[in-house]
Amino acid sequence: MSAQSASRKSGSSLAALSSRPWIWSWTAAALAFSATLWLTSGRGAGELAYAALSFGAFAAIVGLGQMLVITLGPGNIDLSVPATMTLAATLALRAMGTEPGTAFYGLAIALATGLGVGMANYALIFLLRLPPIIATLAASLIYQSIAIWSNRGLRIKPPEGLADFSTGRFLHIPNVAWIALGLAILLWILLERMTWGRWLLATGQNLRAARLAGVPVEAVRAATYITVALFASLAGFLLASFSGGAALNMGAEYLLMSIAVVVIGGCSVAGGDSNVPGVWGAALFMFLVVSMLNSYGTGAGVRLVLTGSIIIAIVIAASTRRSKQ
Amino acid sequence: MSFFSRHRILLPVISLAVLLAATFYMQPRAMSYFGLNLLFNLAVPIALATIAQMMIIMVNDIDLSVGAFVSLVACITATYLNDSPMIGILMLVALIVTYAAMGAVIDALELPAIVVTLGMSFVWGGLALFILPSPGGASPGWLRTLMTVKPPFMPMAVVASILIAIVTHLLIIRSGFGTVLRGVGGNSRALTRAGLSVTRLKAWAYGLAGLFGVLAGMALVGLTTAADANIALRYTLLSIAGVILGGGEFTGGKVSPTGAVIGALTLTLAASFLSFLRLSPDWQIGSQGAILILVLTARLIFSRKGAAT
16 A cells, blocks of 8 residues: 555645545435435425434534544554444443433533543554554454443433423524534645644655654554543434434444445545545435435345446446546 | 463463363353253354454454455355355355456555455445345355364364364464465565565465354355355454454564464453343343453453563
């Protein structure tokens, strides 16, 4: 990967200047949206958009976190996202115990879980010098066990107010989408307008050069691994409130999802390049493509095959576009 | 202490020996032909899948689709290979060719392997569901016989693991072809300058990964006698962990086939060991994670000592 990543990196930074890489995921999302509506001849457009925003919000939150980690450069990835989501949701719902008025207490528990997970992950990576893939993989097994132990197979319902909030809407847009949108804007400002974001990109592009230039590389890495865990725990907390309780397998699909939206969103897998709006577009796309295939009546098997083929097709399209630059 | 860094294979061997000793201490009755067979029963498919993953890591890529691929092969083995062997064999060969093509495309278009294999994992999973929507099927008789054969002195799983280690060691470490393949991970530019096609070599590496993935799926069905579309999904993570436990590294073409097989055996044994501990089932997965971290920490101590001198 090393020799290729160098050439790809120079290509993608050119692409970032001369074109807008996020346009691809939004175009793909729009195509999937219209393909679905074409079948229903325009009926249910509002409902479809609403559902896409609701479900896309969870994918966007975990995807944005994963994006930061992948931006850190080759080999950086967080495989503990699903376990973190499940653990944070389980602990938070258990602490709230369906009592009304405990929503913020639960949120605090979820975020504290995320903070702990992020620090533990980084400790493994930094102190034991484990490759991030292995460190987060091994740690996620432990988080999974803690979640199983604390859950005891019970499905605790979220407090009513919290459940209403997470399924509710404001100005015709789902509340969870507002939260994901807020986080996206926050991250965009952080990445594009603040020193911290420049440090993160510099670290991802060349760790050694960044360190020599005086960037506090290890602080940047620590903050990134903590942020991804915080984002995952927030997504887990919201998802559990949204779907009426935490389940042990609730995070499972978000491992592949979080990586897929980052890549479709147009971020460089080699790191050093991130793309906030693209991740949002990809999150919408991932939901819309499934609902499109559903509405065309394809079976589960065919749907998976097509989803995978579409992901690969987008990656190929993105790479040929880059090499033309 | 350059001794340990020169003999990287020592760490996986010691880890396995320690874990084996602990298991025998907990449960002396495991120290028998029958006991060993039970302990390592499921090691053969995991070892083969780990070798498949190793082929990909050898060329500096990573394969997130191993689990889904082995599941698909298991589904084909339990249906087509059993009912109409010719079609089944053709399908399996087509899968290996697809894997090789995937490697060529990844190199030619400079695609990130992690994403392509991620996408392919959806494709394999979908095909598996398509072939076998609900758990079932049956193992071909000859495969069942092969996997349950009782060789003298040592159980089938141990004999098979040693065989796999010897064959892949000869292929990857001793042969000129294997050295060139490892060179793709080590210094692909040097290979290009030497007039070799890296794209073709990557296709070979991926094709070999496909071959071992197919063998893993077949071995799995031989043991379980049935398949379902999610039967081997955990192999993706197990295989990555096995390669690293065995002393492999993610970059530079530094892999060890013998180490990978031993790593797979260690992971299999860890699961059996934990059940002997009478640990609450809640903590079984977590303890596997803890064992993984412990062994890798040991690796750190070894490499530190190696670097210090």
